[in-house]
Amino acid sequence: MAQHRKNIFVLGYDKRHVQDIVKIPDADAFCFHPLLRTDEIVHRKNFHIDEKLEKARKVLSSFDGTVDAIICHWDFPATPMAAILCGEFGLLSPSLEAVLKCSHKYWSRLEQQKAAPEATPGFCVLDPFDENAVDKLTLDYPFWIKPIKGYGSTLGFRINNTQDLNRALEVIKERIRRIGDPFNTILEKADLPPELGKVDGNYLIAENLIHGREIAPEGYIQHGEFHVHGVIDMVRDNNHKSFLRYEYPSQAPHRIQDRAIELAEKILRQIGFDNGCFNMEFFWEEASDDLWIIEINPRISQSHSYQFEMVDGMSNHEVAVHVALGDSPRFEHGNGPRNHAAKFLLRHYTQQDAVVTRAPDDDQLSRLAEAQPDTRVLLKAKKGMRLSDIPDQDPYSYVLAEVNVAGSTQHDMLERYRKAITWLPFEFSPLPEEEKS
Secondary structure, three states: OHHHOEEEEEEEEOHHHHHHHOOOOOHHHEEEEEEEEHHHHOOOOOOOHHHHHHHHHHHHHOOOOOOOEEEOOOOOOHHHHHHHHHHHHOOOOOOHHHHHHHHOHHHHHHHHHHHOHHHOOOEEEEOOOOOOHHHHOOOOOOEEEEEOOOOOOOOOEEEOOHHHHHHHHHHHHHHOHHHHHHHHHHHOOOOOOHHHOOOOOOOEEEEEOOOOEEEEEEEEEEOOEEEEEEEEEEEEOOOOOOEEEEEEOOOOOHHHHHHHHHHHHHHHHHHOOOOEEEEEEEEEEOOOOEEEEEEEEOOOOHHHHHHHHHHHOOOOHHHHHHHHHOOOOOOOOOOOOOOEEEEEEEEEOOOOOOEEEEOOOHHHHHHHHHHOOOOEEEEOOOOOOEHHHOOOOOOOOEEEEEEEEEEOOHHHHHHHHHHHHHHOOOEEEOOOHHHOO
């Protein structure tokens, strides 16, 4: 029987996420194989794109069986690497160019402007290494800057004046090449249009400030057919910069969800995106009723998997697997044990580094698991760590733990979260003088 199973290779494989993958309804029809493990390609100081691609090619080429699909749920560099490998091995996937039109923030804005100018904020590009960068700005203060390629709000700054900009540029110049250089390795493998000019992974995009309630339709296009399987609320904390939780189902009015879905389809068709999954983030300004495109992610989000599992009875990996195989996903709604679910980000709000002197221990985690069996916790900060050792943080806070919580109502879910974090104590002390950089 085992030899008839389809072989699915997971780019960014780890035990935690495979637990979600094997919960899809027909998981016994597939064999899931590591292509590269998560710790090999995600949250690394050095990415070594060509080396990792060659290792993946050897895994696929030496496999004694059919290679039926490659899936991934991580951002950079997994998603563009998957597109490259699928192209080489004749597997279904969006093209590398379509993936980059989503994730290269400048290229993406150019495409969005063609399809939906009314929903595209004003933008311009900056070379942080250009001594005259400040003089070449075409936006008025305030605005937001971020790298052409980044994730998790890393190196994203609100800029209110020239002093803010100069201060941000100094930080960015020290750190941008960590992702910018390997992203350029990916760009070298794509057919890039002349309109991009010299704008590569070590450039910045500056964008007009946009505000409102944030929602994210998640779905897929397969053989030209567009589908959405859910809309997530992306709730920011009181600082209006850092994410507090990813909540499902969305509480936004259905007409707004429908408008966002229509915009998503229009833009993805402009991009030429097919045979792949996506989630697209929007701001809805309630006063003006405007919808603004924030960004496009050409993949499912693993940050949404728990929510779909709790509410709908299956994770979004169900969609990723079947889209990659070219057959019909069997995603159904409302079959989960709860009506509401969210991934919360427990944060420590500071821009100062510190040492974690206390973190939840095994006994506290066990007591939480006993009290709330549905709740799942992933600790990011552990006793003895420096906060700066937690990878890929925004500039305004540190994520100490991811806390996945579900409830019968939104109120029930929020109450469960408040109780859950009482089992998750953290304490900090300043860095010793000799360790301060």
